[in-house]
Amino acid sequence: MNSELKNKITTELQLEITNFLHQEAYLLDSRKYKEWLNLLTDDLVYRMPLRETVEGVDANNIAEDSAFFEETKKSLTTRANRLYTKSAWVENPATRQRHFITNIFVEGTTNPNEFKVRSYFLFKRSRGSSHTIEEMFGERNDIIRKENEEFKIAERTIYPDQAVITTMNMSMFL
Numbered sequence: 001m002n003s004e005l006k007n008k009i010t011t012e013l014q015l016e017i018t019n020f021l022h023q024e025a026y027l028l029d030s031r032k033y034k035e036w037l038n039l040l041t042d043d044l045v046y047r048m049p050l051r052e053t054v055e056g057v058d059a060n061n062i063a064e065d066s067a068f069f070e071e072t073k074k075s076l077t078t079r080a081n082r083l084y085t086k087s088a089w090v091e092n093p094a095t096r097q098r099h100f101i102t103n104i105f106v107e108g109t110t111n112p113n114e115f116k117v118r119s120y121f122l123f124k125r126s127r128g129s130s131h132t133i134e135e136m137f138g139e140r141n142d143i144i145r146k147e148n149e150e151f152k153i154a155e156r157t158i159y160p161d162q163a164v165i166t167t168m169n170m171s172m173f174l
Contacts, residue, residue: 006108017117017144018104020151025099028173033080036173041145041154044073048158048174097125097172114154117142123174137161140174
């Protein structure tokens, strides 16, 4: 793609998108899921493909035909709303969680209102009085769209670095 056709990324825009992702992490860590849902576009695609262990330096180790999850805003809304009920026993008592977002890289696209954003994440979670800390880490590839002067996540693909997920469940949002 010709780089002249992409929108220009300024330092100010980089900072705005970085702040947007940090605000998203704060909402998730504070269990403000309804507010987090407002950061998502209605046509959202949210997925986490499986990582496989394969031989070879250049081998593709992302499974193209299966995923831990592939969701829409509607399915995420159902999951988030459930966390506010007593039937979400896996989150009762609530886990303590932190999302660390770093290495944020923003690229322009041919659409002046959309940006490709790559970031690394480290998710840590603890439960009750347990000394066990659960964690997941990897890379996120997002399409962030500006709608009505606000940034929204239009697409997120999460690539975990682990081939075997060791968390007790997948009730978190990454």
